[in-house]
Amino acid sequence: MATAVIAFSRIAQYRASGRPLPEGAAMDAAGAPTTDPAVATVPLPVGGAKGAGMSLVFELLAGCLTANPVVSAYHAGTPEGRRHRRNATMIAVDGRTATSGGSAAERHASVTAHRRSRRSSACARSWPRSPAAASARTPGESSTPRAW
Numbered sequence: 242m243a244t245a246v247i248a249f250s251r252i253a254q255y256r257a258s259g260r261p262l263p264e265g266a267a268m269d270a271a272g273a274p275t276t277d278p279a280v281a282t283v284p285l286p287v288g289g290a291k292g293a294g295m296s297l298v299f300e301l302l303a304g305c306l307t308a309n310p311v312v313s314a315y316h317a318g319t320p321e322g323r324r325h326r327r328n329a330t331m332i333a334v335d336g337r338t339a340t341s342g343g344s345a346a347e348r349h350a351s352v353t354a355h356r357r358s359r360r361s362s363a364c365a366r367s368w369p370r371s372p373a374a375a376s377a378r379t380p381g382e383s384s385t386p387r388a389w
Contacts, residue, residue, distance in 0.1 A: 244296035245284035252278050303330040 247266040255262050256278035267281035268274055275281050286292035304310040307330060 243284075244287055244292060244299055246287055247284050249284065252281050252284065306330050 247262065252262065252267060260278075261276040262278050262281055264276060265274065265285060266276075267278075267285060268283040269277075269280045270282045272283075286296050288295065300311060
């Protein structure tokens with residue numbers, strides 16, 4: 242999954258078709274926003290600054306796991322470091338090995354009970370509710386309607 246608004250391959254498709262890029266998708270080499278795929282060199286991150294941070298963390302993790310450190314090689318300033326390269330990492334987690342047992346419903350009930358016992362959740366549930374907010378929930382609660 243690309244962590245940018247638009248992937249490099251999509252920029253190439255726009256360039257080949259002669260269509261302009263969507264607004265806010267890329268910058269040129271000087272750092273100015275552009276919709277011209279011929280001069281677009283930097284795709285912008287999804288989610289602005291938070292997306293940029295997430296993208297950096299993913300890149301660092303993938304670089305470490307694949308022994309292909311894109312970020313440090315790029316900043317070395319050598320021609321080899323400036324070549325385009327990609328990292329890809331897939332992480333699969335077997336949920337059965339990360340739990341102490343019990344069914345998924347039992348684990349969910351345990352987590353929900355814990356969250357409900359927290360002060361902030363109890364405080365939020367004690368506030369007066371308007372009829373429009375009758376279906377409001379705290380994190381971890383089921384979407385099944387309940388009476389407060």
